[in-house]
Every structure is written in structure tokens, then in C-alpha cells.
Amino acid sequence: MKIEIYLLKLAPMFNLPYENYLKHFSEARKQKILSYKHDSDRIRTLWAELLTRFAVAKKISRPIEDISIERDANGKPKIAKNPLQISISHCKSVCACSLGEISSGIDVEEDFSAAIDVSKAFFAPNEYFLLKKLRGNDFARKFLSLWTLKESFAKFSGVGLSEELLRTDIEQFFAENIIGGRNFYLSEGAVVGICTEKAFLPENITFAEPKLLLDAYKS
16 A cells, blocks of 8 residues: 655644643653754654654554554654554644555655755755756755655665765656655645655645644543
8 A cells, every 4th residue: 555644734733832742752752852942843843743643543543542653773763563664754834744564754844045055065966957057936846855855765764864865866766766756745835755665655645634633632
């Protein structure tokens, strides 16, 4: 079956007291969330994980309180005592997760303010020269498209954003391999990148209703 993507728009969540939802985390994970300096980062991290647990519970038809997320030695998230594989990401206005029976990597981005200054170091030569030809929204869209594909592949493979990966023409790499990537473009200007085996690439995104998540975590 194809990888599934769930996405949550965070605007309604910023108006809620995030402290009320910390009880749904282990003590260690709660302290990790609280270690972030800004409340906005705490909220994004908290809801990205709660969204993932919500999606997994729905996928495997289990009570949400039975779903626990752990991290491996490299910090990659995984579902405790279940083979379902996940990936998690968030940016300023949305959080997202991917899940399925095989590995996937997801990334969502919307801030490209430093793109012009750093793109030469972070892209293959032909990617960089293409970006240099673009302006305005066209530049932002292409920059974020390429960047999220690289980030999602790094999460999929577990190798991280190495210099070799940054200098790889990611679209050409996908064209020549069984591993593929796809972008989704959101109305907020954010871009989602997903990477997995081509046969399992998703064709759409499920937008989670905030009310459903709030109801799921009432107790």
C-alpha cells in the first residue's frame, strides 16, 4: 500500500495552552519539548508528534493511548512495538507525518529567506544555475521543492544531509533509481517533500481536522 501523509495546520493550536497536552508524553519526552526556548517551537514539536500518533492509531485501529513513539540511535522516530514506519516534520504553520509499511522520509518547509545566500553551497551546479535564473515566487517554489526532496531523502535513508547529498542533483537521482520523491504545494506557501520507493509514493495528503485531534486527546 502507498505511503500516507497527514498534515495539520497549526494556527488553531497556537491559541491553546500546550501545557494541557504534555500529559500525553513520557517524562523524558516532555522535558525534551520543554527544553525548547520558544513556546512556538514547543507547540510545533508537540502537535507534530500528537498528529503522528493520531494517524497511526487510525491506521492500525488501536486506541490512541496505546501508541508510543520512540527514537533510534540516530534520532529517527519509530512506533514502539509495531513495524509501521513513520517520519515527522514541521515548519512555521504546519506539521506533517508520513506512515506506511516501508520506510519514507517527509519534510515540510516554508522559509527561504536565506536561500539566495546559501543555495550555491547546498545544491548541485545545475540546480544552482537553474535557481539563479528564477525570481520571486518561481524561485521560492523551486528552492523549497529541491530542498524538501533532499531533506526527505536524508530522512528516508538515515544518512543525514551530507555534503555529497547536498551536491547531488536530486531530481536526476530519483529519475535513475527505484527511490523517488514528490512535492505537494500548500496554500500557505509551504512545500511538502516525500521520499520512498516509487511504487509507494502517495498521490494526495490527508488534512487532519483540529477538532478530531482535540477530541482524541481530551482525556
